[in-house]
Amino acid sequence: MSLSVIELKKLRQQLRTQRRQLNKFQQKQAEAALLHHLIQHPQFKHSQKIGLYLDAFGEIQTHQIIQRCFDLGKTVYLPQISTMMFGLSWVKVSQQQWKTRRFSLHQLGMLEPKQRGCRVQQLDLLILPLLACDEHGTRLGMGGGFYDRALQYAPKHPYRLGIAHAFQYLNQPLIRQTWDQPLHALCTPKQSYLFKN
Template sequence: MNTHHLDLNKLRRQLRQQRRRLDCFQQRQAAQAVLNRLRYHPTIRKSKKIGLYLDAFGEIPTTGLIELCFKLNKEVYLPKICNMNQNLFWVKISRQQFYTRRFAMHRLGMLEPQQRGIAVQHLDVLCMPLLACDTTGMRLGMGGGFYDRTLAKTKQRPYRLGLAHDFQRLNFILPHQAWDQPLHALCTPHHYQVFTL
């Protein structure tokens, strides 16, 4: 594919549709495969504060991963969009809050915690959703720029781990902006890829 003529909006649309077409069984299988790959991940094992997300748009489901983090006595943080500057803050959640779903619905369609959050540089690991990831670790998000904007503003950044379905792993390079933040690694049901940053 010629990346010079790559229509990112078209690519986003295609990948969104493909992700939405996955049924519950396919999603469950993908989540389990990713969880199995990450269960003994050394970086996750040695980290204390782990940023995750609540899947809402067909991303790799994170319930099993969040439960694993609680089991390993990790601190689990979920993103919350700051209305003032559209940056993400990270809110520590309890196991009870997770199971009772004490979250508010954001106008973009995902659940988010309401307590006060911390800045991204305080996290050790950040598990990130994505629409696509290229061969260099560049991530294509949903288009809101929340993760890139938040990460670009801080010098000290957590270990960035992308979670994706196999079809979201691209075999070409995406065009990117100076503020786009590459991933350290990408985990899909059948692949684990580390990028040289």
Template sequence: MSNQTSNLRKQLKQQRKNISSFQQARSENQILSFLIRYPKFQHSNKIGIYLHAFGEIHTKKIIEYCFKMNKLVYLPMICNMNQHLVWVKISQHQFRNKKFSMHHLSMLEPKSSRGFDVSTLDLLIMPLLACDQNGTRMGMGGGYYDRTLASAPHHPYRLGIAHDFQILEQPLLKQKWDQPLDALITPSNHYHFKRQSSQ
């Protein structure tokens, strides 16, 4: 990783961490308001989404809305055998009662012995540290989403959600393994990308 990329990642992590609870709640409401009207979300039944833990856009209200609309909700779990993500379907009861375990990377995971391949999902709502105008996504650095999506290039639809400061004007350095987004929603804007091959 270049020093420039390392410094950018460090800066964005800190900026995300410093967001107030008021601003987080406002941003989540604004993104949910857009999602409700978003055709891809409306027509998707199997929704993959994350549990926020590191200053990402909060997802509690989005998940509750999915349950309200009778959508199936899937959360990521790290497969220790290959360091890919698998997707575990959860119930509203499980979510509300916080029946999760803590992974050593400090993220909550659903308690399950098995999960589904990412290609099972219709829509994948993804966290990120940064995204550029071409849909190149910078994650936390573990490469879990990139490894997982590399084996499912056409499905599901990849939707990033992020704070406004996380969309960058300057292009990110794209690596051959980077998996691009189809679209990005921020509290004040919406971006569509023409997905390029990562090869």
């Protein structure tokens, strides 16, 4: 049985709190363990254009993941909130820009690149943050709907891989709305999951 709207609101608050309570050492450990699973994922191995994100709210950190992408010669794209209906665009960033952290602070509290971006269908692989994911690949985001909108209007979708702390994977099903974009797979520090979409 799916969670009710009230239960979903409580779950969001609980997971946000749980993420924020992780200290820097725990976050670094989680990212390193998750990276071990991620680099073995066939889709990661074969993808060249990879969309990632800059962590800001307790999500799995992406510093090591982004650096590994550059080390492997992959092209990194970071999200930028778009004023258009697509929600997000993805900006190709150079290793130099990444190292010098030349990003702007968005009013919602996260850093983003300021150059012109492309639409999500240009990516091979999209690595998404999340608050929760169930055993069917239903993703619960932060509530803004940016990723869902970007994917909803795309003529072609990249492979969607969520990354999260182990406690964010739920055995109980989440409510999937018509606009929700399910994941193909999820990586946590403990293991990876594949979903049938």
